Amino acid sequence: MTTVHDPTEAIRELLEQQFRAHTERLTELTLYSRQPDRGGYDPDTLRALMETARKGIADTAQALRRMSDGTYGRCEQCGDTIPTARLEILPWARFCVPCQRRHQD
Numbered sequence: 001m002t003t004v005h006d007p008t009e010a011i012r013e014l015l016e017q018q019f020r021a022h023t024e025r026l027t028e029l030t031l032y033s034r035q036p037d038r039g040g041y042d043p044d045t046l047r048a049l050m051e052t053a054r055k056g057i058a059d060t061a062q063a064l065r066r067m068s069d070g071t072y073g074r075c076e077q078c079g080d081t082i083p084t085a086r087l088e089i090l091p092w093a094r095f096c097v098p099c100q101r102r103h104q105d
């Protein structure tokens, strides 16, 4: 039992957990979409939920890939380090806060 707290390791676990959760969600929604009553969802809601799950899978998979190639935690725009506090809230963040803002404009 180690007492050393490695934030990156905690974030990786979180990402893996979220990746699995989104994948399971998408599998479940895909099954619903093939049922005549779509699991009780209206088509637009179901489509939106599937889109969210797909985006979640893509975001978390990308973040995990950046972790394995060593570019995780670096802003893709300016190359600055993304603060750990931000990554703990938004582990799939690809940009630092200023770049993210510019990105959304």
Ligand SMILES: [Zn+2]
Pocket (backbone or CB within 6 Å): 075, 076, 077, 078, 079, 080, 095, 096, 097, 098, 099, 100
């Ligand atoms: Zn940046």
